[in-house]
Amino acid sequence: MYRYDEYDQQIVDERVRQYRDQVRRRLSGELTEEEFMPLRLQNGLYMQIHGYMLRIAVPYGLISSQQMRMFAHIARKYDRGYGHFTTRQNIQFNWLKLQDTPDILADLASVQMHAIQTSGNCIRNITSDEFAGVAHDEVVDPRPYAEILRQWSTFHPEFAYLPRKFKIAISGSKEDRAAIYAHDIGLAVTKNAQGEIGFRVVVGGGLGRTPIIGSEICEFVPWQHILTYVESILRVYNQYGRRDNKYKARIKILVKALGIDEFKRQVEVDWADLKGGPGTLTGQEVDRVASCFTDPAYETLSDHDSKLNEFKADNRSFSHWLQRNVRPHRIPGYVSVVLSLKKTGNAPGDATAEQMDFAADLADRYSFGELRITHKQNLVLADVRQKDLISLWQEASVYELTTPNIGMLTDIISCPGAEFCTLANARSIPLAKLIAERFESLDFQYDIGEITLNISGCVNACGQHHIGNIGITGVEKKDHDEWYQVSIGGAEGNDSSISKIIGPSFTFFQVPEVIERLLQVYVRERIEAERFIDTVRRIGHAPFKDHVYAADFIAQDEEVADKHIVAPAQYEVPYFSPRF
Amino acid sequence: MIIKNKAIVADDWTVLRLQENETAESVHVAAGKVIVPLKVWQAQRDALQQRKEIGVWLASDERPEALKDDIQKFSVIAVDFPKFSDGRGYSIAFNLRARLSYTGELRAIGDVLRDQLFYMQRVGFDAFAPRPDRKIEDALKGLSDFSEVYQTSFDRRLPLFRRAQRKGNQAESSQ
Ligand code: HEM
Numbered sequence: 001m002y003r004y005d006e007y008d009q010q011i012v013d014e015r016v017r018q019y020r021d022q023v024r025r026r027l028s029g030e031l032t033e034e035e036f037m038p039l040r041l042q043n044g045l046y047m048q049i050h051g052y053m054l055r056i057a058v059p060y061g062l063i064s065s066q067q068m069r070m071f072a073h074i075a076r077k078y079d080r081g082y083g084h085f086t087t088r089q090n091i092q093f094n095w096l097k098l099q100d101t102p103d104i105l106a107d108l109a110s111v112q113m114h115a116i117q118t119s120g121n122c123i124r125n126i127t128s129d130e131f132a133g134v135a136h137d138e139v140v141d142p143r144p145y146a147e148i149l150r151q152w153s154t155f156h157p158e159f160a161y162l163p164r165k166f167k168i169a170i171s172g173s174k175e176d177r178a179a180i181y182a183h184d185i186g187l188a189v190t191k192n193a194q195g196e197i198g199f200r201v202v203v204g205g206g207l208g209r210t211p212i213i214g215s216e217i218c219e220f221v222p223w224q225h226i227l228t229y230v231e232s233i234l235r236v237y238n239q240y241g242r243r244d245n246k247y248k249a250r251i252k253i254l255v256k257a258l259g260i261d262e263f264k265r266q267v268e269v270d271w272a273d274l275k276g277g278p279g280t281l282t283g284q285e286v287d288r289v290a291s292c293f294t295d296p297a298y299e300t301l302s303d304h305d306s307k308l309n310e311f312k313a314d315n316r317s318f319s320h321w322l323q324r325n326v327r328p329h330r331i332p333g334y335v336s337v338v339l340s341l342k343k344t345g346n347a348p349g350d351a352t353a354e355q356m357d358f359a360a361d362l363a364d365r366y367s368f369g370e371l372r373i374t375h376k377q378n379l380v381l382a383d384v385r386q387k388d389l390i391s392l393w394q395e396a397s398v399y400e401l402t403t404p405n406i407g408m409l410t411d412i413i414s415c416p417g418a419e420f421c422t423l424a425n426a427r428s429i430p431l432a433k434l435i436a437e438r439f440e441s442l443d444f445q446y447d448i449g450e451i452t453l454n455i456s457g458c459v460n461a462c463g464q465h466h467i468g469n470i471g472i473t474g475v476e477k478k479d480h481d482e483w484y485q486v487s488i489g490g491a492e493g494n495d496s497s498i499s500k501i502i503g504p505s506f507t508f509f510q511v512p513e514v515i516e517r518l519l520q521v522y523v524r525e526r527i528e529a530e531r532f533i534d535t536v537r538r539i540g541h542a543p544f545k546d547h548v549y550a551a552d553f554i555a556q557d558e559e560v561a562d563k564h565i566v567a568p569a570q571y572e573v574p575y576f577s578p579r580f
Numbered sequence: 581m582i583i584k585n586k587a588i589v590a591d592d593w594t595v596l597r598l599q600e601n602e603t604a605e606s607v608h609v610a611a612g613k614v615i616v617p618l619k620v621w622q623a624q625r626d627a628l629q630q631r632k633e634i635g636v637w638l639a640s641d642e643r644p645e646a647l648k649d650d651i652q653k654f655s656v657i658a659v660d661f662p663k664f665s666d667g668r669g670y671s672i673a674f675n676l677r678a679r680l681s682y683t684g685e686l687r688a689i690g691d692v693l694r695d696q697l698f699y700m701q702r703v704g705f706d707a708f709a710p711r712p713d714r715k716i717e718d719a720l721k722g723l724s725d726f727s728e729v730y731q732t733s734f735d736r737r738l739p740l741f742r743r744a745q746r747k748g749n750q751a752e753s754s755q
């Protein structure tokens with residue numbers, strides 16, 4: 001993976017110094033909270049219900065075992081012993097003190113990490129495919145370009161005070177696993193007919209209040225020109241994006257208002273005199289960065305391991321795990337393993353310090369010391385020898401990292417929701433728990449097959465509910481109680497789509513029953529191996545809607561009971577949000 | 581006092597801002613060194629361009645191209661930051677320098693704070709009028725927060741990868 005040279009290190013160290021001084025000025029009252037806010041936000045520090053939340057960048061989701069151990073250290077020393085991995089491949093710590101944050105950043109800098117631009121109206125941490133470099137369907141390895149873009153966007157002087165946040169995702173495989181259509185800029189690295197490398201550029205996607213699938217602005221930007229092309233997109237947006245209404249400030253609104261053709265024209269006018277200029281990328285720089293992403297020392301192995309088959313035959317859990325959590329690798333004898341952070345009862349994406357340390361050990365022993373964080377809030381060991389799978393599985397099971405549910409119903413994506421977030425209309429994590437408990441049966445889940453379920457506590461869509469096959473959103477109602485909207489038909493990847501709401505909203509305890517009914521329709525209507533999403537697309541929303549609303553919901557016993565009981569055990573927090 | 585070319589210096593320009601009851605056509609521009617709003621310049625161009633020294637300022641929603649034909653007439657061009665979080669001024673400055681080849685003094689006015697100065701100097705500002713309620717000595721420090729940058733902007737025409745001999749992984753592993 002990428003290693004800092006003295007320049008990278010110096011910039012990050014100077015950032016720590018600058019930030020330390022900003023915190024000092026805030027604590028001494030020299031800076032008002034209003035002035036400090038954008039400064040801390042550009043450093044990933046949010047003010048949340050329980051205090052400060054720090055979001056740390058994991059550039060394009062790639063992390064070394066040493067860096068993972070630093071997260072464990074931060075969790076223990078400054079937080080309550082756990083952290084939360086996010087859909088943007090970052091990690092968040094929820095219980096920090098402002099005074100500690102400069103030290104945390106210094107600790108991070110010592111392992112080549114930072115929290116730069118993980119929040120605020122700037123270019124955010126760049127996300128990518130969690131299987132970059134190892135995927136069997138990869139056309140071009142996106143990691144060198146992701147790193148080049150990381151450097152280009154870091155402290156870009158012109159684009160630090162954009163109308164709104166700006167998210168870039170990059171993918172290099174046939175199947176898009178980076179949700180490039182749901183980003184402000186989505187990049188697909190690819191090759192043209194002549195075999196030259198370039199980028200298909202998609203712009204104006206985004207979720208939030210106004211979900212929009214991005215539009216293609218250029219079919220092929222040769223790699224040399226990608227930085228200047230992206231610069232021109234940003235410059236047009238910086239000048240003309242709306243600043244009068246923060247709900248209309250994302251680039252997607254500008255692209256919609258101008259139309260993609262007019263937007264493209266403006267970008268190309270700006271680009272005309274940058275193209276070929278000094279910002280043009282050099283082959284030497286691509287080679288330099290790519291030299292950090294060369295293959296590890298793979299052994300020459302063959303693909304079949306008879307011991308594995310034997311073990312599989314008489315161990316059902318293991319064979320489930322092989323089926324769901326282990327993915328093919330482009331090198332014979334190797335596989336990628338997904339460590340599930342979705343054990344029923346836990347908050348999706350949460351990991352304890354012990355799990356982090358342990359995952360780091362696994363990486364050292366089985367995967368060349370590297371890990372990846374997925375946008376579905378799990379961890380990946382990308383380069384595991386097939387013959388190590390049994391011992392890896394046995395060890396990881398002890399740390400509850402082998403729930404065989406990847407890509408299935410209980411692999412739920414969830415935002416932090418009302419326990420943590422001041423913007424929430426409703427709880428997300430406890431709902432994820434309730435749903436996971438209801439559908440815990442593996443037989444049931446395997447029967448349902450591939451499905452995505454995304455939960456956001458409000459319209460901001462941090463849980464990306466618009467691109468879940470089933471999406472759940474906490475909505476605002478006059479009575480200030482918790483209500484959830486349920487939508488179906490969303491998807492990410494090559495055939496991305498935005499989900500549609502099925503009808504009036506539901507209470508917390510009704511949601512699992514709603515899901516049950518949606519699945520009943522699917523089971524009734526599906527043809528052969530059709531996935532849930534395929535059935536929705538084929539038969540439309542109506543049959544689902546009709547069935548869900550056909551019968552009354554019977555009040556559950558728990559509803560009478562204390563709402564607190566559904567919070568995951570590690571949160572010793574009351575059910576509380578200032579909004580209620 | 582303002583910051584100019586990285587030093588605190590005395591300043592004898594005044595910035596004219598239209599009051600509610602004033603119009604660009606009728607406002608009286610005092611004698612001496614005045615930085616007038618773009619609209620005033622456009623309305624009173626004939627008279628103003630007779631002056632030996634005149635400055636103009638752009639609001640964040642105005643276009644620098646509006647000054648295209650006059651650009652060398654000004655002793656100073658200022659860009660107003662109505663709020664520090666309004667980042668349009670950065671692109672205005674970049675365009676004035678890089679696209680319109682403006683070489684005179686380019687001054688940031690309005691909600692100009694220490695923590696924005698580093699970025700401002702990179703896109704082409706060489707003069708800063710920090711908010712008067714802050715110590716200008718502190719603001720000056722903001723110019724030297726970083727000693728190295730990655731990307732090209734107006735101040736560094738070459739990105740780091742074209743300026744420096746950077747090490748990749750090969751170099752590291754051969755150590
Ligand atoms: C707890 C503190 C958080 C706050 C206050 C927060 C706030 C927001 C807001 C206001 C938006 C909407 C922005 C817009 O539409 O312009 C948003 C979008 C988003 N956030 Fe968060 N968020 C938080 C945590 C998270 C977490 C934990 C994740 C990942 C699991 C996340 C991922 C996202 C994503 C993917 C979007 C959608 C991006 C888009 O609109 O295109 N956020 N967030």
Ligand code: SF4
Binds near residue numbers: 425460
């Ligand atoms: S979706 Fe809403 S409730 Fe959930 S984290 Fe984002 S802003 Fe908070």
